[in-house]
Amino acid sequence: MKRFKKNINVLRNTDEATVGIIIAVLMVGLILLVVSLVQTFYVPRWMEQREAEHMDEVLNQFSFLKFAIDMQILTEQDTPVSTPINLGNKKLPFLESSGSFGFLGISSNLGINITTTDNSTQISIGRIKYSS
Numbered sequence: 001m002k003r004f005k006k007n008i009n010v011l012r013n014t015d016e017a018t019v020g021i022i023i024a025v026l027m028v029g030l031i032l033l034v035v036s037l038v039q040t041f042y043v044p045r046w047m048e049q050r051e052a053e054h055m056d057e058v059l060n061q062f063s064f065l066k067f068a069i070d071m072q073i074l075t076e077q078d079t080p081v082s083t084p085i086n087l088g089n090k091k092l093p094f095l096e097s098s099g100s101f102g103f104l105g106i107s108s109n110l111g112i113n114i115t116t117t118d119n120s121t122q123i124s125i126g127r128i129k130y131s132s
Contacts (some may be wrong), residue, residue: 054089058102059120062130063076085130103131 061083068081068091087102108126 050089051132054086057086058130058132062128065128103129105129 024034041045062085065083065085068083072079072081088103106128108124113120114120
């Protein structure tokens with residue numbers, strides 16, 4: 001029994017256990033620091049680049065929409081046409097990154113006056129509004 005008490009007293013006087021705990025706390029702090037630096041500096045740049053690529057894609061999709069409308073006007077047919085337009089993009093796989101969402105609407109408060117030598121005609125047309 002005396003020998004057991006002696007071993008406990010020897011263990012109480014050593015600081016070897018605290019070194020492991022301090023190293024573990026410092027490692028966790030270092031990992032959190034690296035993650036927060038990536039989240040603060042690099043993720044916004046990546047999101048900005050991804051948003052620019054998305055806007056290029058939306059521009060191409062609006063070009064296809066204009067082409068479809070022009071073809072419908074040229075063929076003088078009253079058939080429905082559709083082209084897809086992506087309103088947002090996926091999120092990056094990081095802690096607080098979120099996806100982007102857009103809005104697409106048609107406002108019909110725009111009118112055009114066409115005046116010829118014989119008569120004047122007013123045509124009410126809509127305007128497509130996209131917001132990212």
